[in-house]
Amino acid sequence: MGDSSTSYIHMVQHLIEKCLIFNMTKEECMEALSKHANIKPVITSTVWNELEKENKEFFEAYAQSQSKQDRMSEEETSQMIQKMISDSSNKDPSE
Amino acid sequence: MLAVSPLRSERNAENKGEMESFSIISSEEFPDFGDGNLLESIDFDDLFVGFDEGDVLPDLEMDSEILVELPANKSDVEESSDMNTSVEKTDEDGNQRRDEEEEDKVSGSSSSSSKEEEILSKREETNAVDKRSSKHGVKGRKSSAKEKNNKQEKRKTKKVDWTPELHRRFVQAVEQLGVDKAVPSRILELMGIDCLTRHNIASHLQKYRSHRKNLLAREAEAASWSHRRQMYGGTAQAGGGKRDINPWVAVAPTMGFPPVSPMHHHHHHFKPLHVWGHPTMDQSRMHLWPKHPGHTPSPPPPQPQSTWGPPPANLSFWHHHHKRVSNGVTPGTPCFPQPMAPTRFGAAPVPGIPPHHHGTGGQPGPHPLVDCHPSKESIDAALGDVLSKPWLPLPLGLKPPSTDSVLGELQRQGVPNIPPSCASSP
Numbered sequence: 044m045g046d047s048s049t050s051y052i053h054m055v056q057h058l059i060e061k062c063l064i065f066n067m068t069k070e071e072c073m074e075a076l077s078k079h080a081n082i083k084p085v086i087t088s089t090v091w092n093e094l095e096k097e098n099k100e101f102f103e104a105y106a107q108s109q110s111k112q113d114r115m116s117e118e119e120t121s122q123m124i125q126k127m128i129s130d131s132s133n134k135d136p137s138e
Numbered sequence: 139m140l141a142v143s144p145l146r147s148e149r150n151a152e153n154k155g156e157m158e159s160f161s162i163i164s165s166e167e168f169p170d171f172g173d174g175n176l177l178e179s180i181d182f183d184d185l186f187v188g189f190d191e192g193d194v195l196p197d198l199e200m201d202s203e204i205l206v207e208l209p210a211n212k213s214d215v216e217e218s219s220d221m222n223t224s225v226e227k228t229d230e231d232g233n234q235r236r237d238e239e240e241e242d243k244v245s246g247s248s249s250s251s252s253k254e255e256e257i258l259s260k261r262e263e264t265n266a267v268d269k270r271s272s273k274h275g276v277k278g279r280k281s282s283a284k285e286k287n288n289k290q291e292k293r294k295t296k297k298v299d300w301t302p303e304l305h306r307r308f309v310q311a312v313e314q315l316g317v318d319k320a321v322p323s324r325i326l327e328l329m330g331i332d333c334l335t336r337h338n339i340a341s342h343l344q345k346y347r348s349h350r351k352n353l354l355a356r357e358a359e360a361a362s363w364s365h366r367r368q369m370y371g372g373t374a375q376a377g378g379g380k381r382d383i384n385p386w387v388a389v390a391p392t393m394g395f396p397p398v399s400p401m402h403h404h405h406h407h408f409k410p411l412h413v414w415g416h417p418t419m420d421q422s423r424m425h426l427w428p429k430h431p432g433h434t435p436s437p438p439p440p441q442p443q444s445t446w447g448p449p450p451a452n453l454s455f456w457h458h459h460h461k462r463v464s465n466g467v468t469p470g471t472p473c474f475p476q477p478m479a480p481t482r483f484g485a486a487p488v489p490g491i492p493p494h495h496h497g498t499g500g501q502p503g504p505h506p507l508v509d510c511h512p513s514k515e516s517i518d519a520a521l522g523d524v525l526s527k528p529w530l531p532l533p534l535g536l537k538p539p540s541t542d543s544v545l546g547e548l549q550r551q552g553v554p555n556i557p558p559s560c561a562s563s564p
Contacts, residue, residue: 047557048541048545056538057533061524064357064533075521079522085548086553089548094539096543101536
């Protein structure tokens with residue numbers, strides 16, 4: 044029982060990682076795994092949460108890039124870049 | 139001749155060494171023959187060679203060394219024995235057993251011949267030739283002989299259960315030797331596992347190599363797509379009107395038309411190897427082509443590199459196929475969808491670009507661009523890959539959570555055990 048659970052969890056983790064490569068959100072992942080691999084969403088979400096606990100930094104960075112994608116438009120991104128450039132050029136003299 | 143085939147199939151099905159069953163069947167089909175003397179009275183010696191030699195070993199799993207000796211025993215049987223022994227060796231995956239079709243056997247033999255290192259390769263060719271030449275004439279005969287021997291002597295090489303642990307050791311050994319240089323006998327030595335034979339390793343190695351190519355190509359695409367998406371996000375403003383052209387220009391020259399004919403063959407061969415996901419990917423992809431009419435310009439999105447050399451450059455070609463392939467499982471066309479696997483991922487962000495351009499020129503665009511949803515078929519392919527090949531390494535290699543904490547959490551949520559006995563509703 045233990046072994047099969049472990050390998051099942053391993054499989055779910057593997058599937059989640061594949062979804063992460065596709066930059067999917069947790070919800071999207073739950074849906075995809077349920078649809079394509081017949082994994083109950085609650086299981087997906089639990090494993091996701093546990094993975095997040097074990098890999099906090101990764102998921103924090105992931106969430107950031109996700110939110111950036113959601114929020115920022117191309118224009119906003121380029122504006123941000125321009126701002127960053129001007130900021131750094133402003134900083135230079137002081138350094 | 140037609141009457142022969144069903145007899146063979148029946149024989150094969152029940153060919154566990156029961157002479158009685160044989161005689162029963164045969165008496166139905168060939169009332170002329172007596173009960174127990176069937177084998178002696180009819181010219182099936184070369185078919186039931188095992189019986190003749192008293193080699194009825196339904197439960198014995200013989201090692202490859204014994205297999206090598208077999209031809210000597212069956213020296214009286216010309217092609218059949220050769221075919222049988224070689225087929226025995228190729229039976230590891232159980233593919234051969236089920237297939238009585240000449241083509242499948244031939245393709246199976248051909249594919250397995252690359253697995254075999256030594257003697258068998260020659261035998262394979264001979265057998266393949268023999269099979270093809272005697273295809274129609276002795277179709278049933280060959281099938282039955284092969285089937286019989288398979289069932290009689292079971293698998294010459296044990297079926298190996300490639301657990302993740304076992305596979306990890308395999309991969310270690312392979313990488314130590316170098317993927318291209320890895321020779322099954324050396325891998326076997328490095329792994330130092332008794333239960334494995336060279337043949338198990340050889341076949342596994344072949345699968346591993348072909349999978350790696352696939353995986354690397356797809357992940358390279360995925361990685362380059364994430365990068366691209368960010369690039370587009372940043373340069374969108376600067377690109378301005380050029381955006382229209384850039385992706386396409388970037389794409390068109392780099393995309394060559396795939397060599398269609400080799401792919402055709404590949405797909406024929408891949409039929410028995412469907413577990414590796416090529417045909418399934420094809421089919422899933424093919425199914426989706428018609429569902430993206432709105433994306434007709436985009437399916438062949440900016441593809442920076444095409445390791446597979448997909449055809450997206452030729453949009454009109456795509457449309458043509460797109461219409462022609464309604465449920466699209468023809469072997470001819472799948473070569474395009476398959477290489478599109480990586481592109482499909484890219485297709486998601488890119489569709490944002492054309493509408494972006496064609497639209498108001500800036501406002502609606504960003505959302506489709508950045509809010510990219512990977513296409514269903516590429517997800518399906520990726521997930522299917524995981525499901526069919528559990529021994530694959532984790533793509534990201536995240537630190538796994540402890541089983542206990544996951545199970546504990548699940549129990550709190552009301553899921554008593556996993557894997558669940560009942561699958562969730564689709």
